[in-house]
Amino acid sequence: xxxxxxxxxxxxxxxxxxxxxxxxxxxxxxxxxxxxxxxxxxxxxxxxxxxxxxxxxxxxxxxxxxxxxxxxxxxxxxxxxxxxxxxxxxxxxxxxxxxxxxxxxxxxxxxxxxxxxxxxxxxxxxxxxxxxxxxxxxxxxxxxxxxxxxxxxxxxxxxxxxxxxxxxxxxxxxxxxxxxxxxxxxxxxxxxxx
Numbered sequence: 001x002x003x004x005x006x007x008x009x010x011x012x013x014x015x016x017x018x019x020x021x022x023x024x025x026x027x028x029x030x031x032x033x034x035x036x037x038x039x040x041x042x043x044x045x046x047x048x049x050x051x052x053x054x055x056x057x058x059x060x061x062x063x064x065x066x067x068x069x070x071x072x073x074x075x076x077x078x079x080x081x082x083x084x085x086x087x088x089x090x091x092x093x094x095x096x097x098x099x100x101x102x103x104x105x106x107x108x109x110x111x112x113x114x115x116x117x118x119x120x121x122x123x124x125x126x127x128x129x130x131x132x133x134x135x136x137x138x139x140x141x142x143x144x145x146x147x148x149x150x151x152x153x154x155x156x157x158x159x160x161x162x163x164x165x166x167x168x169x170x171x172x173x174x175x176x177x178x179x180x181x182x183x184x185x186x187x188x189x190x191x192x193x194x
Contacts, residue, residue, distance in 0.1 A: 023058035066093035
């Protein structure tokens, strides 16, 4: 975002994007606490979540805010509605900023939790509002990932296929299955691709 991005600079130039930002300290503390929790086999971390919330409130650069929001969502319990909201905001910010964060296979794999949360929410919507409302919900959430080369919403697609099949709309159900088969694998990988 710096106006000096990809330019030769002089020693007399200054850029506000490189000024010290106290929000970054909370962001880094949140990452450390999240890593500590994961090292102990704990998927959620209220301590990390508090650090990320503070960092966001203090103001992070857009790309760091996107990361903070996603990790905040991961740090909250899966039953916390804010978890899904924060992860969804991160996906939208990734699209808006053109960062390609979720194009990286390891980050794309992290969207699995969001995929499952959306799927569970669609089941609740089906029970309360009916099949058509659940279909509309899933289609809307799947569109969030249109900017990615391949959808990470495989559970949502399978649920959507089931809903269409239940309605007797076999052609739509077949399209969902075809999209699942054509999608890239959504498995965690390390930097070496394993």
